[in-house]
Amino acid sequence: MGQLKVIDGGGEVAVTTRLSDLLQWARKWSLFQYPFVTACCGMEFMATAAPRYDIARFGAEAPRFSPRQSDVLWVVGTISQRQGPAVRRIWEQMADPKWVIAFGTCASCGGFYDNYTTIPGVDKVIPVDVYIPGCPPRPEAVLDALMLLQDKIQANDRKPIIVPPRLVPERAPGRTREGNS
Amino acid sequence: MSQAVVERLTAHFGERVLETSDAFGDHEVVVAIKDWAEVAQFMKDDSDLQMDHFIDLTAVDYPERESSRFDLLLMTRSSVTGARIRLRTYVKDGEEPGTLSGIWSGANWAEREVWDMFGIKFNGHPDMRRILLYDEFVGHPLRKDYPIDKAQPLVPYREVSDIDKLPPFGIEEGQPFARIDWEARLAGGDNQVSPAIGVQQGQRRTLSDSEAAQQIQARIKARMAQESAEGEASEHSAEEGSGQ
Numbered sequence: 001m002g003q004l005k006v007i008d009g010g011g012e013v014a015v016t017t018r019l020s021d022l023l024q025w026a027r028k029w030s031l032f033q034y035p036f037v038t039a040c041c042g043m044e045f046m047a048t049a050a051p052r053y054d055i056a057r058f059g060a061e062a063p064r065f066s067p068r069q070s071d072v073l074w075v076v077g078t079i080s081q082r083q084g085p086a087v088r089r090i091w092e093q094m095a096d097p098k099w100v101i102a103f104g105t106c107a108s109c110g111g112f113y114d115n116y117t118t119i120p121g122v123d124k125v126i127p128v129d130v131y132i133p134g135c136p137p138r139p140e141a142v143l144d145a146l147m148l149l150q151d152k153i154q155a156n157d158r159k160p161i162i163v164p165p166r167l168v169p170e171r172a173p174g175r176t177r178e179g180n181s
Numbered sequence: 182m183s184q185a186v187v188e189r190l191t192a193h194f195g196e197r198v199l200e201t202s203d204a205f206g207d208h209e210v211v212v213a214i215k216d217w218a219e220v221a222q223f224m225k226d227d228s229d230l231q232m233d234h235f236i237d238l239t240a241v242d243y244p245e246r247e248s249s250r251f252d253l254l255l256m257t258r259s260s261v262t263g264a265r266i267r268l269r270t271y272v273k274d275g276e277e278p279g280t281l282s283g284i285w286s287g288a289n290w291a292e293r294e295v296w297d298m299f300g301i302k303f304n305g306h307p308d309m310r311r312i313l314l315y316d317e318f319v320g321h322p323l324r325k326d327y328p329i330d331k332a333q334p335l336v337p338y339r340e341v342s343d344i345d346k347l348p349p350f351g352i353e354e355g356q357p358f359a360r361i362d363w364e365a366r367l368a369g370g371d372n373q374v375s376p377a378i379g380v381q382q383g384q385r386r387t388l389s390d391s392e393a394a395q396q397i398q399a400r401i402k403a404r405m406a407q408e409s410a411e412g413e414a415s416e417h418s419a420e421e422g423s424g425q
Contacts, residue, residue: 082315084336116322116332124338 020156027071027097028153031060031146034070034094036087039077041104041136048139058146067093072149075122078106078113084125091126099153101145102128105135108162123160131162140166183208183264189229194220209267214253217270218279221255224266225284232266234258235285238292240272240299244325249273251301255281272301280306298323 003021007014037045048055055061064070067090079087091100102122105111108131110120119125129152132145145163152161187208191198197220200211212220224232236256243250249271258265272278280303281288292303293312300321302309311318318333 081332081334084334088336115329116327118332119334120332124334125336127339 021154024154024156028150029059031058031072031099031149032062032064032070033060033072033074034065034067034090035063035074035076036090037074037076038079038083039104039106041077041106044136044139044142045074045076045103048142053139053143055143055146058143058150060146067091068095070094071097072099072101073126074101074103075107075126075128076103078111079119079122079125080117081119084119087122088125097153099129099149100126101130101132101149103132103142103145104137105133108133111135127158128160129158131160133162137163182262183266185262186210186224186230186232186259186264186266189227190220190224193223193227207267208265209269211269211271214270214272214276214278217253217268218281218284220268221257221281222284224257224268230259230264231261232257232259232264234260235281235287235291236265238281238288238295240295240301240323242299242323242325249276251299253278253295253301257285274300277302277304279304282306297321300324 003017005016007016035042035045047053049061060072067073071094073091073094075087091098100122102108106113106118107122108128110118114120122128130145130149132141134141137145141163144166148161148163152158183206184203187201187203187210190210191201194212194216197216198210198212200209202209210220224230234257236258238253238255240254241252243252251272251274253270253272255268256265257268270278278301280292282292282303283305289306289308290312292306293308293310295301296303296309297311297313298321310316314322315335317335320327
């Protein structure tokens, strides 16, 4: 949370913060998702939701198949021109505050579908908060996107953001090849 | 087997079979557009042929050809004899071959697709609508003269000039989580992907191998020792703090 003030009253402790910070904190840990899954990225989406990567750790595991009950729209996969009105309408039906994640290269920019069939990025139709590159993205990237979205929600920031690349796993801190921890 | 189909059709239709060929074992019969549906009906009904399996119907666009712009192709097979045959005809722009949807019901959607993509209408088809694209679409995209970059959005595009979005597939994009250690690979050291995939492909030892398992055990022990040391230190400092 943003500004936290701890008041120690000897035995009893009170914490004060701003109401908006508290609200954003509650929102970011209870993101009900609407999965708009159209293509092969759905496999990675399922992997992210499954126990190994466990999206439930972020309070975002509950899918709602009514847009009126959901907070974050996952656009997972290629969006054809014919689907444009549908995805637009689903986004319009979601209640504020709402967020959109473009999952994978096709949803982010159309990918290699540079022709008459495909919308070159779902942001041509609806505003997108977080873009996840990858064809498909690995589940780690999806979790990174979710954490970025949480940070954005807490900061009340609506500027679009792209999930940055991670370090090579074998070179990342704690994962060096020599095996030291 | 398929050759017998060609011979049977040639014997029955005589001059109306314009050409036959058997390139790479794919037997083909070319007929005129007026005989298209009749030949198909004969292939289905004849007791020798029994071509009861409709495989596919498609077209090819040759815009530079003077005589007739499209090739229309029917792929069909007999589940009784196993014979396969391809029936071809030449279609001018605007000409309407007879429908096959009364012969094989599978031809219904295939003819709608040919209409959708190439703009060839079928005479007598019960439901000649687009099947893949939307009614608002103008033109037929698999014609060679359809502009390659022309999209026809149903929803007007938003103005998104303020979005600082990178083009896809930069150096570190596409697969940004680094399955491949390029530096090591270029140096000739590691012809390898990530550890987990390497285990799957047999390029790396599994965790049950003794050496790897020992490494893991050693790491866990070291981490536990480190954490316990840190825990003692923090407890110690907490005690000092309360004492003050």
